[in-house]
Amino acid sequence: MLDSQIEYIPVLIMLAICSAAIGGMLTLNFLLGPKRKNAIKNAPFESGEKQIHSPKRRFSVKFYLVGIFFIVFDIEAVFLFPWATLYRQWLRDPAFAWVAFGEMFLFLGILSLGLVYVWRRGALEWD
Amino acid sequence: MAADLAHLSPLLIVCCVGLGILLLDVFADPKQPKTFIGYVAVVGLLVALAATGWLFATGGVLLTQPYFAVALTLDPFALFGFALILVVAILTTLASVHYLPSQRCEWGEYYSLVVFASLGMMVMVAAADLITMFVGLEIMSVAIYVLAGFKRQSPFAIEAAMKYFFLGAFATGFLLYGLAFVYGATGSTNLNVVAEHFAKNDPGLYGIVIVIMMIVAFGFKIAAVPFHMWTPDVYEGSPSPIAGLMAGGVKTAAFLALARVFLTAFGGADFENLAISWREVFYWLAILTMTVGNILAVVQQNVKRMLAYSSISHAGYILIGIVASRSVDGGAVAGSGLFFYLLAYALSSVGAFAVVSMLGKDGEEDITYGNLAGFAYRHGFAALCMVIFMASLAGIPPTAGFLGKYLVFTDALAATHMNLLPLVLVAVVNSMIGVYYYLKVIVFMYMREPRREFETIRSVPMGIAFGLAALVVVVCGSFPDTTIRWSAKAATGNPSADSAISAASVIDVPAPVATTAK
Amino acid sequence: MEQVIFWILAIGTVASSVAVIVPPMGRNPVHGALSLVVAFFFLAGLYVMLVAHLVAVLQVLIYAGAIVVLFLFVIMLLNIQSEDLGHPRPTISKLIGVIAVGFVSIVLIGFILKDKGMAEPPVGLPSDSTFGTVKTVGNLLYTSYIVPFELTSILLLVAVIGAVIMAKRRL
Numbered sequence: 001m002l003d004s005q006i007e008y009i010p011v012l013i014m015l016a017i018c019s020a021a022i023g024g025m026l027t028l029n030f031l032l033g034p035k036r037k038n039a040i041k042n043a044p045f046e047s048g049e050k051q052i053h054s055p056k057r058r059f060s061v062k063f064y065l066v067g068i069f070f071i072v073f074d075i076e077a078v079f080l081f082p083w084a085t086l087y088r089q090w091l092r093d094p095a096f097a098w099v100a101f102g103e104m105f106l107f108l109g110i111l112s113l114g115l116v117y118v119w120r121r122g123a124l125e126w127d
Numbered sequence: 128m129a130a131d132l133a134h135l136s137p138l139l140i141v142c143c144v145g146l147g148i149l150l151l152d153v154f155a156d157p158k159q160p161k162t163f164i165g166y167v168a169v170v171g172l173l174v175a176l177a178a179t180g181w182l183f184a185t186g187g188v189l190l191t192q193p194y195f196a197v198a199l200t201l202d203p204f205a206l207f208g209f210a211l212i213l214v215v216a217i218l219t220t221l222a223s224v225h226y227l228p229s230q231r232c233e234w235g236e237y238y239s240l241v242v243f244a245s246l247g248m249m250v251m252v253a254a255a256d257l258i259t260m261f262v263g264l265e266i267m268s269v270a271i272y273v274l275a276g277f278k279r280q281s282p283f284a285i286e287a288a289m290k291y292f293f294l295g296a297f298a299t300g301f302l303l304y305g306l307a308f309v310y311g312a313t314g315s316t317n318l319n320v321v322a323e324h325f326a327k328n329d330p331g332l333y334g335i336v337i338v339i340m341m342i343v344a345f346g347f348k349i350a351a352v353p354f355h356m357w358t359p360d361v362y363e364g365s366p367s368p369i370a371g372l373m374a375g376g377v378k379t380a381a382f383l384a385l386a387r388v389f390l391t392a393f394g395g396a397d398f399e400n401l402a403i404s405w406r407e408v409f410y411w412l413a414i415l416t417m418t419v420g421n422i423l424a425v426v427q428q429n430v431k432r433m434l435a436y437s438s439i440s441h442a443g444y445i446l447i448g449i450v451a452s453r454s455v456d457g458g459a460v461a462g463s464g465l466f467f468y469l470l471a472y473a474l475s476s477v478g479a480f481a482v483v484s485m486l487g488k489d490g491e492e493d494i495t496y497g498n499l500a501g502f503a504y505r506h507g508f509a510a511l512c513m514v515i516f517m518a519s520l521a522g523i524p525p526t527a528g529f530l531g532k533y534l535v536f537t538d539a540l541a542a543t544h545m546n547l548l549p550l551v552l553v554a555v556v557n558s559m560i561g562v563y564y565y566l567k568v569i570v571f572m573y574m575r576e577p578r579r580e581f582e583t584i585r586s587v588p589m590g591i592a593f594g595l596a597a598l599v600v601v602v603c604g605s606f607p608d609t610t611i612r613w614s615a616k617a618a619t620g621n622p623s624a625d626s627a628i629s630a631a632s633v634i635d636v637p638a639p640v641a642t643t644a645k
Numbered sequence: 646m647e648q649v650i651f652w653i654l655a656i657g658t659v660a661s662s663v664a665v666i667v668p669p670m671g672r673n674p675v676h677g678a679l680s681l682v683v684a685f686f687f688l689a690g691l692y693v694m695l696v697a698h699l700v701a702v703l704q705v706l707i708y709a710g711a712i713v714v715l716f717l718f719v720i721m722l723l724n725i726q727s728e729d730l731g732h733p734r735p736t737i738s739k740l741i742g743v744i745a746v747g748f749v750s751i752v753l754i755g756f757i758l759k760d761k762g763m764a765e766p767p768v769g770l771p772s773d774s775t776f777g778t779v780k781t782v783g784n785l786l787y788t789s790y791i792v793p794f795e796l797t798s799i800l801l802l803v804a805v806i807g808a809v810i811m812a813k814r815r816l
Contacts, residue, residue: 002696004696004698004775004778005693005694005696008690008693012650012690015686057724058721058722058723058724059718059721059722059724060722061722061812061814062814063718063721063722064715064718064719064722064812065808065809065812065813067714067715067718068715068804068805068808068812069805069808070711070714071707071711071712071714071715072801072804072805072808074706074707074710074711075707075711075801076798076801078703078706078707079794079797081699081702081779082699082779082780082782082783082786082787083783083787085779085780085783086780086783086784086787096788099194099791100787103787103791103794103795104787106795106798107794107795107797107798108798110146110795110798110799110802111798111801111802113146113149113150113802114801114802114805114806116150116153117149117150117153117802117805117806117809118805118809120153120154121153121809121813123809123813127814127815142799145799146802149802149806194788194789194791194792195792197789198790198791198792198793199792234810234816236806236809236810239806240803240806240807240810243799243802243803246799250796256790256793258790258793259792259793259796261793262793262796262797262800263796265800266796266799266800266803269800269803269804269807270803270807272807273803273806273807273810273811276811277810279810279811288811
């Protein structure tokens with residue numbers, strides 16, 4: 001295995017511990033916990049208000065718009081990662097430093113126009 | 128660097144126009160009609176067209192900056208495509224300015240989406256790298272998906288947008304999978320490098336997979352049978368000017384990108400000898416596409432659906448031009464008929480859809496042949512233009528469509544690498560079938576009494592749009608010398624092929640930090 | 646060691662992908678989507694095995710993070726109950742689907758077992774250990790692929806406009 005892959009072994013160990021902990025807790029709960037199944041125990045709020053309708057109702061489509069904006073600007077942020085890791089190196093080359101700066105400036109500039117558009121169009125408002 | 132920016136001006140201008148009118152839209156008074164944004168877009172696109180004309184007159188340019196040269200090629204091939212796409216976009220915009228209010232969907236984003244879609248098409252046509260082509264294709268597709276569903280209160284529009292989106296996304300998946308195989312086989316996505324690689328190495332099994340994936344992906348975009356199912360529904364549900372943009376612009380861009388990819392990257396002799404040769408596949412696809420498109424067009428009752436099937440059958444004729452073309456020196460495209468045909472077809476279909484746009488009123492569009500009855504008595508000029516477009520699509524002289532067919536068929540008969548006589552015979556028979564349904568439109572317009580008063584949109588810009596298209600179709604058909612010269616220039620002159628951007632060296636140039644940072 | 650990790654990840658990917666559509670998980674769309682998250686994590690592990698570190702990170706950030714959130718939104722927007730869908734019926738298209746999947750699987754398995762064709766190492770690919778790291782990808786993306794990179798911003802902008810036009814309640 002390569003060095004760069006060995007760095008991921010702690011992540012793997014953490015994942016394994018997490019799964020074991022969660023799985024263990026759920027299993028122990030299932031095995032040891034007392035079970036008294038009746039209508040009152042199964043109600044969402046025991047000894048609380050009675051349910052008037054199913055909680056599984058439709059979401060408003062407005063959430064979807066927010067979700068899409070989140071994804072688009074998330075993808076934009078992803079492009080910053082490799083750029084940020086390399087920028088310090090690029091600064092050593094005076095010819096390329098300005099290109100490196102300018103290209104990201106342009107990229108973010110166009111996307112901020114998108115943000116201006118969304119804002120002025122009122123798409124960020126909860127109408 | 129400065130020279131390169133001047134050479135890239137068509138793309139840069141279109142990009143700036145798109146961004147500019149987007150801002151203009153959101154900062155303008157929201158109660159004001161959006162017509163003026165359309166005119167601003169037209170002016171901007173005209174400037175880009177002028178820049179393209181200047182570059183085309185100089186005979187194509189070489190980009191010197193390696194960053195640009197690896198991604199884009201501004202040969203006459205690309206510039207011809209730019210001009211055609213820009214003209215189609217301008218006509219679409221002109222046809223839309225009064226159409227949108229009548230359909231109650233007048234939002235300023237429409238124009239920026241049209242401009243961005245044209246930008247995507249231009250990038251596709253000029254791409255020297257498969258990644259650039261993919262990004263261009265996506266810009267175009269995303270914009271067109273939205274435009275297809277722009278009349279969002281109409282269930283037909285939503286259906287059109289959904290169908291187009293799902294099938295388009297699926298086709299994109301095939302394209303990306305094909306790209307991955309190209310990269311896996313050659314280690315590069317640059318078309319010239321891929322061509323060089325396949326000139327030396329046998330494509331083998333990779334070649335077959337690549338060819339299948341690419342044909343499926345492009346087949347969807349050009350609506351070749353059996354990948355055509357979405358076309359009639361999408362054209363019917365979309366706003367009529369956008370249907371024109373799809374038929375004229377998207378198809379032109381997809382065909383030119385297809386020609387560039389297959390003739391440049393997969394044009395080598397080894398690809399001919401594969402178990403599945405793309406030329407053979409296109410040969411049979413052309414026969415299928417022409418025949419199925421024509422037969423289904425005959426039975427349509429709705430004019431927009433008829434035009435959709437007619438655009439399918441035209442994809443078949445254009446495929447003949449692709450099959451007849453051969454790559455010369457791994458770059459240039461032989462066969463000027465392809466370009467002339469694309470011009471004739473694009474302008475005729477945009478014009479026809481612009482005339483059809485007149486028939487929409489009050490958010491309704493039901494364009495059966497019956498609604499065309501007596502059209503000529505009320506709108507003599509529009510009907511005359513429609514006659515010209517129908518004649519051009521049917522291939523009747525003295526229109527550009529006739530000459531386009533003639534040139535493509537001569538190219539096919541002159542081809543030495545394959546016997547294309549059967550293909551041409553099928554095409555001629557199909558052209559005769561086509562005359563029937565194109566004439567039907569003319570018969571209804573001129574020889575039937577109007578059944579009832581059917582409201583139409585009276586709009587000067589729309590009239591300018593189809594009037595200009597008709598003028599060009601007739602002039603190119605009657606005095607074809609200049610256009611034929613341009614097509615020939617687009618077909619042969621390819622400066623980048625001479626200079627042979629040698630791939631590996633270019634890729635290495637701009638990397639200032641090749642060292643590992645440890 | 647490498648073999649063991651690969652098989653754990655591969656079996657995990659396939660199992661969690663199957664669970665997306667097959668009952669008991671697949672019966673509830675939300676459970677299916679969560680199972681998809683698990684599949685994405687396993688897939689990210691496979692990318693690390695391929696030394697494609699950037700893709701692995703993106704897999705977690707974009708797919709497991711953002712895309713699945715959107716999936717859940719859509720599931721809850723539609724909120725289709727199993728009563729709405731009716732009983733699943735065998736149709737011809739399903740039969741064709743099964744045949745197609747079976748055919749493709751047989752062809753692929755055949756190729757793998759024969760150890761020819763696709764299995765031969767591709768020519769021309771750089772095979773050093775830094776191939777898919779963030780730095781290598783960045784060095785290519787911001788130099789040779791500068792034009793597609795800038796065009797991507799236009800693509801994202803068009804996507805934003807499209808979302809507003811299609812989904813905003815009042816325009």
